[in-house]
Amino acid sequence: MKLKNGSFGFFRKNVGIDLGTANTLVYVTGRGIVVNEPTYVAVNEKTGRVMAVGNEAKNMQGRTPLNIKVIRPLVDGVISDFEMAQEIMRHFLKRVNKQRGFSLFHTGVVGVPNELTEVERKSVEDAIVGAGVSKAYIIESALAAALGARLPVHEPVANMIVDIGGGTTEVAIISMGGTVTVKSIKIAGDKLNEDIIKFVKDEFHLAIGQATAEQIKIEVASAVPQKEQLSIDIRGRDLATGLPKEIILKDSHVRAAIAKSLEKIIAAVREVIEVSPPELVGDILRQGIHMCGGGSLLRGIDDLIEKELNVKTQIVEDPLTCVARGTGIAVEDLKNYSYVLDNPLKPKDIKL
Ligand SMILES: Nc1ncnc2c1ncn2[C@@H]1O[C@H](COP(=O)(O)OP(=O)(O)OP(=O)(O)O)[C@@H](O)[C@H]1O
Ligand SMILES: [Mg+2]
Known part of the structure; x- marks a missing residue:
């Protein structure tokens, strides 16, 4: 059935996306995480044809003939190759669509690092829209991670998140649904x-x-x-x-x-604590530090931070999926979560 406004919005699902430097995850409403693959694409340079995407492309890394190139279109959390980033998203969304027989997704919520400029944020939105999502909204990935970790993000209490990804480490303090303090470094x-x-x-x-x-x-x-x-x-x-x-x-x-790089990560966490208002520091001491991202799987990283900063530190459950699960929580309940989105939805935009 075609609706009056020309869209099939009534039938379409929403998606939550974590477009990471190392891994891309897609959450579909009512289904959960349906894609979890490396952000890699293999292209034939002569023809421009995409040979493989995700796991298949990552496995080709360092083993391809001269005319095939394995590309990582995100560098340090920022899209550096727009066309290829869009190609990856299109491929994943198409694969998910095919399974369900839907043509397009309605609303997409994408997690992005805090330090992205307006232009870079727009390019993420454009990549998602170009890949088959009608409307794209941005959520700060630290906030998505805190949501995914089920921290009390709406309460007036400081939640400290340290997300060590592939390209960036993001340290943030979240309170009352927003980011209070944040620092990103390109060491991850x-x-x-x-x-x-x-x-x-x-x-x-x-x-x-x-x-x-x-x-x-x-x-x-x-x-x-x-x-x-x-x-x-x-x-x-x-x-x-x-x-x-x-x-x-x-x-x-x-x-x-790796010692020097770990020192820099710890220095970033220390800096965020140092510049935070005293009330929030008290909260952090009580609540502890929550770590996520693939880098938090490094053996003993929580012990090192705890020892160096004297703050209880724990790794969230399933740290590689927590940003995607956070975007999922937002797209499952857009009406109530619109205020956490960077470019809040207008009431008419909310599709349930
Ligand atoms: N067991 C492990 N020990 C240490 N590092 C790991 C482990 N498993 C995965 N990683 C690392 O985690 C990183 C990927 O993490 P993640 O998927 O959170 O990054 P991302 O979200 O794609 O990147 P970013 O957030 O920087 O854009 C990779 O560098 C990977 O090598
Ligand atoms: Mg990430």
């Missing part, structure tokens, strides 16, 4: 991978790729010494001979490699 999971690549190169004269660095981080990295000592066999190219070489990397090596 990707930087830790680079630290590991550099360390292995400097100390072992071995060249390794991004995928190996990430594997090292996930398998043996820790922020503070753990009960169990870990190690990993690494193969790469000897920079002196040019031949393949194998080394054993210990957790202590990786800790040394």
Whole structure:
């Protein structure tokens, strides 16, 4: 049935989107998270044809022939390749649509980092609209994370969120449905991978790729010494001979490699606490710090922050999905959550 205004809005679902530097998640109303894949796309440079998106594209990284390029269209939380970001969204939304037989989504709520400029925010909205969502609204991702973690964001009490993603670490204090203080730094999971690549190169004269660095981080990295000592066999190219070489990397090596970046993350958290009004600092001491994002899965990162800042620190349940779940909470109840959106809905825009 076609409605008078020419839309099929009556039948269409809403989506919540976390378009992250490392991972993209899509939440569909009534269904939950239906897409959770890397923000990667593989393109044939000669023809411009998209060869693969998401997991499939990430698995091709470092293994493609010359004419196929694996692209990450977001850098430090910002869209750097608009066309490809839109291509990824279009692909994911189409896949979800096909399963349900719907043509389009009505309203999309997208989480974005706080420091995005108006132009960058607009480009996120445009990418989502171009990918098949009629209306796009922005929510600050720290606020979405706090919602997803089920923190009392509406109350006049400080909720502190530390989201360590792929490209950015965002530290925010949320109270009464808004961001009170926020700081973003471009030191997060990707930087830790680079630290590991550099360390292995400097100390072992071995060249390794991004995928190996990430594997090292996930398998043996820790922020503070753990009960169990870990190690990993690494193969790469000897920079002196040019031949393949194998080394054993210990957790202590990786800790040394990432220590400086972790210090900067802790400095950012400290700074946000330092500039916050005294009442809120009291709340933070009582409520503690809540960590999320893939980087919070680093072994002992909560212990390190707790030790350095003397504030109780915990990792939220399912930290990789919490921004997406937060956008989901907003799209499931747009009427009540419109005030948390960056560009609030007009009453006529609210579709339930
Ligand atoms: N077990 C783990 N230990 C350490 N780091 C991890 C682990 N699992 C995932 N990560 C890292 O988490 C990062 C991805 O996290 P997340 O999906 O929250 O980022 P994102 O939301 O896409 O990025 P951003 O928020 O910066 O735009 C990657 O750098 C990944 O290597
Ligand atoms: Mg994120």
